[in-house]
Amino acid sequence: MIIKPKIRGFICTTTHPLGCEANVLEQINYTKTKGQLANGPKRVLVVGASSGYGLSSRIAAAFGSGAATIGVFFEKPGTEGKPGTAGWYNSAAFDKFAKAEGLYAKSLNCDAFSHEAKAKVVELIKQDLGQIDLVVYSLASPVRKMPDTGELVRSALKPIGKPYTSTAVDTNKDTIIEATVEPATEQEIQDTVTVMGGQDWELWLHALEKAGVLADGCKTVAYSYIGTELTWPIYWHGALGKAKMDLDRAAHALDSELAVKGGSANVAVLKSVVTQASSAIPVMPLYIAMVFKKMREQGLHEGCMEQIYRLFSERLYRADGQKPATDDENRLRLDDWELRADIQQHCRDLWPQITTENLSELTDYREYKAEFLRLFGFGIEGIDYEQDVNPLVEFDVIEL
Numbered sequence: 030m031i032i033k034p035k036i037r038g039f040i041c042t043t044t045h046p047l048g049c050e051a052n053v054l055e056q057i058n059y060t061k062t063k064g065q066l067a068n069g070p071k072r073v074l075v076v077g078a079s080s081g082y083g084l085s086s087r088i089a090a091a092f093g094s095g096a097a098t099i100g101v102f103f104e105k106p107g108t109e110g111k112p113g114t115a116g117w118y119n120s121a122a123f124d125k126f127a128k129a130e131g132l133y134a135k136s137l138n139c140d141a142f143s144h145e146a147k148a149k150v151v152e153l154i155k156q157d158l159g160q161i162d163l164v165v166y167s168l169a170s171p172v173r174k175m176p177d178t179g180e181l182v183r184s185a186l187k188p189i190g191k192p193y194t195s196t197a198v199d200t201n202k203d204t205i206i207e208a209t210v211e212p213a214t215e216q217e218i219q220d221t222v223t224v225m226g227g228q229d230w231e232l233w234l235h236a237l238e239k240a241g242v243l244a245d246g247c248k249t250v251a252y253s254y255i256g257t258e259l260t261w262p263i264y265w266h267g268a269l270g271k272a273k274m275d276l277d278r279a280a281h282a283l284d285s286e287l288a289v290k291g292g293s294a295n296v297a298v299l300k301s302v303v304t305q306a307s308s309a310i311p312v313m314p315l316y317i318a319m320v321f322k323k324m325r326e327q328g329l330h331e332g333c334m335e336q337i338y339r340l341f342s343e344r345l346y347r348a349d350g351q352k353p354a355t356d357d358e359n360r361l362r363l364d365d366w367e368l369r370a371d372i373q374q375h376c377r378d379l380w381p382q383i384t385t386e387n388l389s390e391l392t393d394y395r396e397y398k399a400e401f402l403r404l405f406g407f408g409i410e411g412i413d414y415e416q417d418v419n420p421l422v423e424f425d426v427i428e429l
């Protein structure tokens with residue numbers, strides 16, 4: 030079939046298999062040009078491995094360190110008449126390129142919050158790898174099915190205490206609007222912590238530890254965002270921020286547990302990037318369009334792959350073997366460039382000046398939209414979108 034983008038709200042309901050494959054290849058090529066990590070991991074589990082930061086983590090481990098990888102994700106395959114999700118095609122492409130280089134790659138398409146997913150991964154590690162050296166936790170989900178009761182709990186992208194009104198961009202109409210988001214209820218805050226907090230990360234590590242499949246010195250990292258006062262009301266001081274604070278709590282607890290065997294657990298605070306998860310957060314698209322323009326001008330631009338390669342090479346696996354610098358909460362900070370005073374001051378000054386008319390001139394909004402479409406495999410040079418393409422792409426994946 031001929032596949033064209035179809036945008037609905039903040040998602041694109043179609044995807045292009047060849048475009049997604051090209052995205053993955055571009056990240057692999059970037060990693061290869063950066064060279065092999067001196068002290069990189071060899072056996073890696075990535076939870077949330079099919080898009081955004083998790084996919085880049087899997088690529089950094091495999092192509093930057095020759096690691097065997099197990100990837101867990103929750104995606105929909107395509108059928109002959111309907112495209113699958115981008116994460117499905119990304120994972121198929123990763124599998125193909127990894128195996129072409131003789132790298133071990135196993136993928137599980139399942140609910141990572143379930144007990145079954147954890148048990149299956151333990152079984153795979155025992156059978157194929159013995160133990161693992163790194164666990165990356167990169168889930169972004171609006172909902173969690175509780176593993177014991179089956180209850181569905183949903184997260185909320187809302188402020189706490191009072192409504193939040195801000196200038197934002199309506200990405201359907203490309204216009205500047207005033208958006209108001211009502212505050213989360215106590216229950217919604219608790220639920221957001223249940224979905225996006227540290228509990229499931231701890232359940233993963235405990236299941237792996239109990240099964241004896243964590244190698245001595247095993248590291249684990251989970252991803253977070255903090256930002257500045259520009260986004261605090263909706264993010265760090267909002268319901269999601271409470272969940273990310275709970276991730277900090279879990280990191281401290283896991284770090285003490287892993288330290289016994291010479292390992293470590295850290296939260297890595299990453300920069301804002303265009304992913305399916307960030308496009309759903311009110312105000313983020315406008316903030317990203319602003320901050321990207323300034324960071325590009327300053328030669329500081331990074332996408333998912335650049336951020337993650339820097340996390341691996343300059344924080345987690347430093348060539349000099351030294352412990353990386355952390356902030357006072359023991360977090361690894363990769364948002365250092367985004368939070369630079371001049372970058373943030375620029376955004377603060379610009380924010381009140383933005384109108385529908387000057388949006389494209391004063392920010393990288395056009396580039397934001399293009400990058401959003403690229404997430405789904407569209408707008409990629411070298412791909413002929415008038416050509417027939419088969420949405421049915423199969424690869425070796427374990428379905429639970």
Ligand SMILES: NC(=O)c1ccc[n+]([C@@H]2O[C@H](COP(=O)([O-])OP(=O)(O)OC[C@H]3O[C@@H](n4cnc5c(N)ncnc54)[C@H](O)[C@@H]3O)[C@@H](O)[C@H]2O)c1
Nearest residue numbers: 077079081082102103141169170252253254301302304306
């Ligand atoms: N995007 C940003 O700007 C940004 C910035 C800093 C930190 N982060 C953090 O990085 C992490 C990853 O976010 P992202 O933006 O890369 O997200 P993303 O939407 O690109 O990827 C989410 C991943 O989680 C998987 N997933 C979701 N629900 C699942 C389930 N129930 N079972 C198995 N897999 C499931 C998806 O398949 C996918 O692989 C999040 O913790 C996020 O808060 C994101």
